[in-house]
Amino acid sequence: MTNLADRPLGSAVRVTSVAWDKLESGEARRLHALGVDVGAVLKLAHRGIFAGRDPLAVEVGRMTVALRREHALAIMVEDAGDEAVHPAGIPPQGDAQ
Amino acid sequence: MTRGPLTIALVGNPNAGKSALFNAMTGARQKIANYPGVTVERKAGRLILASGEPAELLDLPGSYSLDPTSPDEAVTRDVVMGRQEGQKRPDALIVVLDANNLEQHLVFAQEVIALGLPTVVALNMVDLAARDGLVIDARALEQALGVPVVETVAVRRRGHIDLTTVLGKTIDKHPSEPPLPVHVDMVERRVSARAMAKAAILSETRTRRLHRGLDKVLLHPWAGPVILFAMLFVVFQAVFAWATPFADGLEAIVGALSDAVKANMPAGLLRDALTEGVLAGVGSVVVFLPQIVVLFFFILVMEATGYMARAAFLMDRMMASVGLSGRSFIPLLSSFACAIPGIMATRSIADAKDRLTTILIAPLMTCSARLPVYAVIIAAFIPARTVGLGVGLQGLVLFALYVAGILGAMLVALVLRRSVTKGQASGFIMELPRYQWPLLKDVAIGLWQRAWIFLRRAGTIIFTVTVVLWLLLSFPQARPGESQIDASFAGKLANGLAVVVEPIGFNRDMALALIPAMAAREVAVSSLATTYAVAAEDEEAAAEALGPKLARDWTLPMALSFLAWFVFAPQCLSTIAVAKRETNGWKWPAFMLAYLFALAYIAAGATFWIATAAGL
Numbered sequence: 001m002t003n004l005a006d007r008p009l010g011s012a013v014r015v016t017s018v019a020w021d022k023l024e025s026g027e028a029r030r031l032h033a034l035g036v037d038v039g040a041v042l043k044l045a046h047r048g049i050f051a052g053r054d055p056l057a058v059e060v061g062r063m064t065v066a067l068r069r070e071h072a073l074a075i076m077v078e079d080a081g082d083e084a085v086h087p088a089g090i091p092p093q094g095d096a097q
Numbered sequence: 098m099t100r101g102p103l104t105i106a107l108v109g110n111p112n113a114g115k116s117a118l119f120n121a122m123t124g125a126r127q128k129i130a131n132y133p134g135v136t137v138e139r140k141a142g143r144l145i146l147a148s149g150e151p152a153e154l155l156d157l158p159g160s161y162s163l164d165p166t167s168p169d170e171a172v173t174r175d176v177v178m179g180r181q182e183g184q185k186r187p188d189a190l191i192v193v194l195d196a197n198n199l200e201q202h203l204v205f206a207q208e209v210i211a212l213g214l215p216t217v218v219a220l221n222m223v224d225l226a227a228r229d230g231l232v233i234d235a236r237a238l239e240q241a242l243g244v245p246v247v248e249t250v251a252v253r254r255r256g257h258i259d260l261t262t263v264l265g266k267t268i269d270k271h272p273s274e275p276p277l278p279v280h281v282d283m284v285e286r287r288v289s290a291r292a293m294a295k296a297a298i299l300s301e302t303r304t305r306r307l308h309r310g311l312d313k314v315l316l317h318p319w320a321g322p323v324i325l326f327a328m329l330f331v332v333f334q335a336v337f338a339w340a341t342p343f344a345d346g347l348e349a350i351v352g353a354l355s356d357a358v359k360a361n362m363p364a365g366l367l368r369d370a371l372t373e374g375v376l377a378g379v380g381s382v383v384v385f386l387p388q389i390v391v392l393f394f395f396i397l398v399m400e401a402t403g404y405m406a407r408a409a410f411l412m413d414r415m416m417a418s419v420g421l422s423g424r425s426f427i428p429l430l431s432s433f434a435c436a437i438p439g440i441m442a443t444r445s446i447a448d449a450k451d452r453l454t455t456i457l458i459a460p461l462m463t464c465s466a467r468l469p470v471y472a473v474i475i476a477a478f479i480p481a482r483t484v485g486l487g488v489g490l491q492g493l494v495l496f497a498l499y500v501a502g503i504l505g506a507m508l509v510a511l512v513l514r515r516s517v518t519k520g521q522a523s524g525f526i527m528e529l530p531r532y533q534w535p536l537l538k539d540v541a542i543g544l545w546q547r548a549w550i551f552l553r554r555a556g557t558i559i560f561t562v563t564v565v566l567w568l569l570l571s572f573p574q575a576r577p578g579e580s581q582i583d584a585s586f587a588g589k590l591a592n593g594l595a596v597v598v599e600p601i602g603f604n605r606d607m608a609l610a611l612i613p614a615m616a617a618r619e620v621a622v623s624s625l626a627t628t629y630a631v632a633a634e635d636e637e638a639a640a641e642a643l644g645p646k647l648a649r650d651w652t653l654p655m656a657l658s659f660l661a662w663f664v665f666a667p668q669c670l671s672t673i674a675v676a677k678r679e680t681n682g683w684k685w686p687a688f689m690l691a692y693l694f695a696l697a698y699i700a701a702g703a704t705f706w707i708a709t710a711a712g713l
Contacts, residue, residue, distance in 0.1 A: 026166045026447060027524045032283065033161035034528065035201055045309075046316040048414050055413045055423070055525055057316060062198045064312070064529040066410045066423070071526065 005056065005072035007044050013077035015040045022074040031071065035060045041080045103152040104185055105144065105264065106176060108209055109193030110202045111159030112403075112530035114221040116140075117251035118193055119156040120542050122260075129546060131678070133183040137172040137444060147262040155187065162283065163208050167447040177212060189215040189268050191260065196226035196233055196248075197531060199297065203242075203290035204283065210244055211281070215271040217264050218246045219256070225533070232299040241293040251536060311532050315404070321411050332395045333433075336388050336465075343387035351380030366571070374567030377623055379560050385619065388465045389551050390544055392434040397543040400427075401535035406527060413525050419507050420514030422446075422525040425455040429506070432462035436672045438547065440679055450520035454513050456679055457689055460672050461506035461665065463499045466618040470663050471498055473622050477644035478656040494660075501664045505696065517688070562616035566624060582628060587612065601698060602658040602705030606650065614668045621668070654708035661704035666697035 007013055015038050020028045036042070036058075045064060046057035054069040109115045120127075123142025132139050140156040157176055158169035165171040172181060179186030192209050194202040210216050220235055239246040245263045249256030281289075315321055355376045362368040399405045405427055413423030424446045432439030439459045446452040463471075479491045514520075569587035582588045591609035598608050606628055614621035626643050647656070667673065667690050676686040 024524060027526055029164060030161065030166045030447070030526050033164075033166070033204075034526070035204075035287065037284070037287075046312065046410075047318060049318050049322045049411055050414075052318070052414045054417070055410060057312070057410060057529060061200050063201055066406070066413070066525060066527045066529055068413075068417075068525050071524065 001076055001078050003073050004042065004044065004058070004075040004077050005053070005069050007077065009044050009047065012041055012043050012080040014080040015042065015075055016078050017076045019074040019076075023071060027071065031067070034063065034065050036065070036075065042077070103146070103150065103188045103268065104155060105152050105189045105191060106155040106157050106187035107191050107193055108157050108173060108177060108205075109159060109221075110161055110195065110198075110205055112528060113159065113193040113195045113202060114251055115159060115193045116156060117536055117539050118219060118221060118249060118257075119154065120536075120539050121251045121254075122257050123154055125542055125545060127542070127546070132172055132181060137169050138441070139184075144261065146265045147258070148265050150265070152188075160205060162205055164283075167445070169444060177209065177214070187214065189217070189264060189271075191217050191219050191264065192244075193219045193221050196220050196223045197229060197231060199233070199238075199294035200291050203293050204286050206242065207281070207286045207290065208283075210242060215264075215267045216244045217260065217267055218242060218244055219249045219260055220246050221249050221251070223248045224250045224253075225531070229301075231301045234297050234299050238293065238297040241289075241296060251539075308531055312407070312529075315407050316410060321407075325408055325411050329430075332392070335395070336391045340387035340391045344384045347384045347386065348380065351376055351383070355380075369571070370564070370567060373627055374564050375560070377563075377626055379563060380623075383552070385465050385469070386548060386551060388468070389434050390548055392465065393438075393544055393547045394540065396431055396434070397540045398535050401533065401539055403530040403532045406529045409525075409527060410529065417525070419510040421451060421454060421510055422448075424525065424527065425451065428455050428459060429462055432459040432464060435464050435466065435551065436460045436462065436669065437550070437675050440672065440675050443679065448520075448524070450514075450518045453680065453685065454510055454518045456676055457513060457518075457685065457692075458506040458510050460667050460669065460689065460693060461502045461509065463502045463664070464618075464669075466669065467498075467663050469619045469622045471495055471660060473625075473643060474647070474656050474660055477648045478651075478653055498660060498664055501661075501700075505665060505700075509692070509696075562613050562620060563623060563627075566613040566620075567627060570627060582609070601662070601702035602655045602709075603662075603701075604651070604655065607655070607659055611666075611668070616670055618663060618666075618668045621663070653713045654705050657708050657713070658701040658705035662697045662701040664697070665693055665700050667693040 001016055004013065004015075015036065017038060018031075018036065023031070040060065043059040044056060045059050048054045048056070055066050056069060056072050057064050057066050058072075059065075107115050107119055119140065119142065122144055127140060127142040130139050130141075131137065137158060142154050142156075144152045144154040146152055155176070157173045160170040160173040162170075163174045163177070165174050175181035176184055177187065177190065190209060190212075192206045194206055206218060210218075218238070220233065220238065223233065226233060235246045235248055245267055247256060247260045247263050249260060315324060355372045358368060358371050358376070362371070396405075399408065408430075409423035409426050411423075412426040416422055416425050425443075427445070428439045428442040430439075431442050436459045439462065440456050443452045443455045443459070446455060475491050475494055479494050482490055484490050484493060566587065569590070570582070570585045572586060573584055575581040575584035587609055588605075590612060591605050594611065595603065595605045595608040598611070603611075606625065609628055610621040610624045613624045622643070625647070629643060629646050651659075673686045673690060676689055677683060680686065
């Protein structure tokens, strides 16, 4: 289990916990509204410019969301294998068809 | 049964295509104002329902939930709940869903539907969904949501007719006392959104190749910024190159009007007031319209295609180094055309301190109103020669003035974020919308609105000030043998100001130009033109270009000092007025005036003395 910020680009990860208290409350609510929550499957798509590590672009479902490294550090994730990227709220096993 | 005109509101997630749908449904008949007491734009238009009944359509700010995280979202919540001051609660709602992002957009849709107002869902951008291989069963969605679902494509009329028909029926059939909403939290709504989306999507392809491919290039850590700057370079080139013929045309029209007045009116005060006051003044401002239109064309296209959010992403790291976020990039970029739309665009910045800082530095971006001042002075004082590699000296000076403004803004932001606007480091969480081909109609409506705002400003504030200035310059009338300027009220006012600005190298004509230029910077040019035209003995001298006269009367250090002054000075009453409205009080605009005048005084003084010492 690692934080989202240090994952390699392109791998699908599942959110295991979010340190909401480390985030400013407006930002926490916005992230939540964008579908970032425990159980969500995300994919780190882009990292900042000129070898910078900030900001990050993360795929959440069919959306791409930009966030800062400080936010990603508060999001703990685990490997999600080949699972489709989708936001939180559905039991992972329910996705198998 | 009669009822008052109906109010219908469009609600939905940001990037659901709400505004395009709004434009398509209302056309150019839109009214833009502010909600009272807050700084959120109220966009309203007229709509004719299928029954022939007129209704007012409101375009509410895009929201992710009714639990707001920005002032925009708070307005959306307050309007749909009937709590917004001065706004009647909508009689019906149209929830706009992006067909391509159902599982996200259905979360907010459920929250809105639960309010119990008559609601119709517009399943928008079904054409794009089809292109991406998504097939959606609108009827399944309708059953799951319990409200009518209409498929829409912003450019096709068919969907809008269906939408207004269904809307009319829904309002008529709606029970007067809807069932009490059941409390459901966001996590539960997300679970059902996912289930609904899954049930409604008949087939889909997993990848969005176009979208991902474009992002791979445009957000590339090295290529991305290079492409962004190349694009900005092209934009600024185009602003000058494309706009010039139109500006020349407008100038010729104003000249012809002035000649026509001279030919058809007896010589006298009234004729002078028309030609030297009204036409010269307003004419020198209206010539900027082409540049503003060209710049806004590019900004609107970048916004409509979804590239603007990528630009914010690319610029975030840089903006973060001075305590701002990528979100400030869009308002600051707009400020290169005019600080007024720039300051208004800060509304999308959620963090209050961040927003305030952006408002305070927006006037430092070189707006197009400074260009005439720069252009006249540069043409008169900087020789048109190259400094090697085909780089012109005049262009280089202009570039340096832009850079001075940007560096000044960055430094000020850095200082402000550590002092008066100190607060938590601002975050940057932003949806990067799907790439889209811009709709000509949306760009045209946006351009028309911007051009109209500018013309209204030119037509009122600048017109008034130009005429007042002409009066100040023309009265009292000089006695024989006395110079008109010395005799006039303006001359006496300038005498007082001249004492203050003398240490930074300004002569009295320059001091005189600063007074009316408070209305808008470009008026400095028309004011100088008026001053010199009034001082001229005959028509030939008045017809002579302004440049050579300035070159004769001013020294190079004086001219450079005047340029440096205009990089910083807040010579724009409209900007101050907008800052007052956007910050709800006089405190911050007063601060803005004070710090910018102080910077302008220091910069102009330093420039003058350094240039003098260097023997220029």
